[in-house]
Amino acid sequence: MKNIGELISLVKTQYPEKEIIALHEPVFRGNEKKYLLDTIDSTFVSSVGKYVDRFEEMVQAQTNTKKAVAVVNGTASLQVALRLVGVKPGDEVITQALTFVATVNAIAYNDASPIFIDVDLDTMGLSPFAVEIFLNEYGEMREDGCYNKQTGKKISACLPMHTFGFPVHMDKLIEICEKWNIPIVEDAAESLGSEYKGQKTGSLGQIGAFSFNGNKIVTSGGGGAIVTNDLEIGKKAKHLTTTAKVPHSFEFMHDELGYNFRMPNLNAALACAQLEQLPSIMKNKRELALLYTEFFRTQGVKFRQELPNTKANYWLMCVELENMKDKEIFLKETNSKKILTRPIWQLMYRLPMYSHCQRDEQINAEFLEERIVNLPSGVR
Missing domain, CATH: 3.90.1150.10 (Aspartate Aminotransferase, domain 1)
Incomplete structure (x- = not known):
């Protein structure tokens, strides 16, 4: 210049x-200190408390979704979201190489592999047209979904990321993924408040995942959220992220492998004050x-x-x-x-752990x- x-x-x-x-x-100009002190006074500083519930309600309202689940960070939200749409060990997930490493790590945490597809120049996010070209060449429809003809592995999800808050061309991507029976998980970590044709990012795919890290548009210090319009998926998300504990007043029964990905009430209190602003x-x-x-x-x-x-x-x-x-x-x-x-x-x-993909x-x-x-x- x-x-x-x-x-x-x-x-x-x-x-x-x-x-x-x-x-x-981050900038703290609202009720952050008030809500944090309230949380300390209540003694509910860990993973149960009124601010966790309030945070989930506020995220639902902000994203126009039916269910939001608070989690410990954005990476955790992506990891669980991929499992919820059916990604299993050995599967593959279409995503972009131009992203923060958490997007791809979340795939690896599910023992799956990324397929890196190019981005669009105008959005800097996953290109529906490049996805279509790839699937026309390598996609193969079977009874239980789409498979990669080159590797023989199932393509279980598509994971676009709204780079720096600029929305991906979602309508075309949805059209293509529906044709190939591939569920979409939106990596909306960077795009809270962004909209695509009047719809909030995170609400267009089967599941959306957000980050509330210290550098995000609003922060909980560390935190994330899973959002969906499918109430059954939302219920399952809450179950998995709270150690898969079966509700009971005093017994400890866990019915499957879950995660201790709960957002502490302290972090939720900070997030609520931030979301107000x-x-x-x-x-x-x-x-x-x-x-x-x-x-x-x-x-x-x-x-x-x-x-x-x-x-x-x-x-x-x-x-x-x-x-x-x-x-x-x-x-x-x-x-x-x-x-x-x-x-x-x-x-x-270019990273050593993903150079073979x-x-x-x-x-x-x-x-x-x-x-x-x-x-x-x-x-x-």
């Missing part, structure tokens, strides 16, 4: 009290996105904006630079001035890997 110094000045004016300007640090947080971030849009237009740099018929939460804002060299210069100069920009993730098949050409993913840089995106 023409003048990185002008960007540094702009960012510093938006966060005037910060010596080091982080990518996305989500509308104002999104308004603040969208105003920042507008400032960036105008600035980068004068610099001749592509600032990533939401697409028509979508609403992005602008969790992490980003620019697309001309090439790898420009990206390296940008990162070095901004970080040297304590403006903590960062590159997009290294593609998952099947993938398509990844033309778009590699293009974006070389050019995308995240900007400070926190609430001002």
